[in-house]
Amino acid sequence: MGDARDGFLTARRLIDLAEAVRATPEIPRAELAELLAGHGERPDDLTEETFTETxxxxLRAAARRMAAVLGESDEGxxxxxxxxxxxxYGSRPRLxxxxxxxxxxxVDRGEEAGWGEWFLASGALALAHLLTEYGRIAWGACAATGCGRFFLTTGPGSTRRYCSGSCATRARVAAHRRRRREGEGVGRG
Ligand SMILES: [Zn+2]
Structure with a gap:
């Protein structure tokens, strides 16, 4: 359980940060610092001097880079x-x-790694944990029109395409309406 849990917590942080940047591309420094604090980063490492505007x-650029991986649905x-x-961004693994x-x-470069490198290396390791643990892509970007929210699919059951029950319902209703429209179109010839 150790590996999966570790991977899961880091994956959770990855998803939260990537989602925050997706939703608000220019999310302010202070809000990013707050998110990082919520995921266990030390306040000393998050002051304006230690976690700068740069x-x-x-971190925003790294989150955008991870967004491409989070939206990938092909395992290979x-x-x-x-x-x-x-x-x-990786280096020799260390405990x-x-x-x-x-x-x-x-697997990041430690003290030499900036926040962006740290985020990319730790995020890649977390997703690699999930991919090996679950044997499938255990994350995704919501397929509902106008959503796109990132989520983890580490619960039991099959792979999900939607971030929530309400997005799944909305998409089902939209698909049903579309089918009915198309059906009517065919009916009218
Ligand atoms: Zn959604």
Missing amino acids: SAAE RAAEALNALFAE TRHDGHPWHLQ
Whole structure:
């Protein structure tokens, strides 16, 4: 369970940040800092001096890069995209348990890695955990028109295409209406 849980928590952080940037592309530094704090980053690492406007810009760019992976529905292409991130931002894996966190695996360049690199390396590792643990893509971007929200599909059951029950219902109703319209069109010749 250790690996899956670790992967899951980091994946949760990845989804929350990527979703925040998707919803608000120019999300302010302070809001990103708040999100990071909510995911266990230390307040000392999130001050205006340690998590700067430049850091925030790096993180936004990294979130946009991850958005492409989160929207990928083909397993082979997702794995390729993750390998590309490891090649570009990863380093030798190491185990750490800093700041009271449980033991976890890190593959970023440590102190040398900026916030963007850290986000890409840790996010790629989290998704790789999920892909290997579940044997399938366990995340997605909502397929409902006008939504696109990122989500994890780590619960039991089959792969989901929608972020929520309401989006699934909305999409089902829209598909039903479309079919009926098309049906009427055919009927009228
Ligand atoms: Zn949705």
